[in-house]
Amino acid sequence: MKFKNKTFQISCDGGAATGKSTGAKMISRKYKLKFLSSGLLYRYASYLIIKFKPKNEIKFIKQKFNKLNYKKLNKINLHTPKISELSSKIAKKNTVRVILKKYQKNFSKKYKNCCIEGRDISTKILPDSDVKFFFKCSLNIAAKRRYKELKRVNRKIKFQDVKKALRIRNISDIKRKNSPLLKHNDAVSIDTGKLDKKAMLAKMSKFVEKEINKKYGN
Ligand code: C5P
Numbered sequence: 001m002k003f004k005n006k007t008f009q010i011s012c013d014g015g016a017a018t019g020k021s022t023g024a025k026m027i028s029r030k031y032k033l034k035f036l037s038s039g040l041l042y043r044y045a046s047y048l049i050i051k052f053k054p055k056n057e058i059k060f061i062k063q064k065f066n067k068l069n070y071k072k073l074n075k076i077n078l079h080t081p082k083i084s085e086l087s088s089k090i091a092k093k094n095t096v097r098v099i100l101k102k103y104q105k106n107f108s109k110k111y112k113n114c115c116i117e118g119r120d121i122s123t124k125i126l127p128d129s130d131v132k133f134f135f136k137c138s139l140n141i142a143a144k145r146r147y148k149e150l151k152r153v154n155r156k157i158k159f160q161d162v163k164k165a166l167r168i169r170n171i172s173d174i175k176r177k178n179s180p181l182l183k184h185n186d187a188v189s190i191d192t193g194k195l196d197k198k199a200m201l202a203k204m205s206k207f208v209e210k211e212i213n214k215k216y217g218n
Pocket of ligand 1: 016017038039040042043084087088089091117118119120121169173
């Protein structure tokens with residue numbers, strides 16, 4: 001299926017380290033959709049605050065996001081525990097969310113065939129997306145996953161600290177007033193504790209194919 005001149009959008013939401021990035025990237029590659037990690041945007045905004053300590057944080061972030069080259073974000077290490085912690089703090093602020101929402105909305109207008117992952121994609125950013133996925137797994141599995149990644153750059157990191165940080169971040173993301181993490185009514189659950197990568201892609205593909213057929217025929 002080629003989406004030339006057609007629109008097809010997928011939203012992927014879920015808690016921290018639930019495997020949503022992996023799932024979203026795999027499905028994007030398979031169906032040639034432009035991929036965006038909105039978490040990276042929150043992480044980049046935090047990085048800017050930590051690095052430049054601007055007096056007016058909102059004005060500074062706004063300026064930086066107006067000329068943001070998303071590809072460059074992959075060259076910065078945005079997955080440090082300090083950045084993760086600040087990201088969930090600034091994500092509570094409506095002023096920050098408005099700036100990042102604008103960036104994501106522009107992305108989805110520019111790339112009509114796209115897949116965005118985050119916390120509020122199916123509820124706020126792409127409410128009309130063709131397929132909505134909600135990723136989940138136990139906190140223990142998520143923590144093991146994140147611990148393995150962080151251990152590569154910091155050998156001293158402790159599993160219990162990683163797990164605690166994930167739990168705090170998830171609670172904050174679920175309980176906040178602005179755009180909390182929640183499962184959209186239409187979202188399909190993807191339990192990454194039960195599925196390996198191959199099975200995850202197979203399950204996601206099944207729902208994608210179904211929607212493609214419904215929308216565009218074979
Ligand atoms: O997805 P990731 O864990 O990289 O996101 C980092 C933080 O950014 C989250 O804990 C959350 O507070 C915030 N975020 C958000 N809305 C999104 C994506 C991320 O609030 N759509």
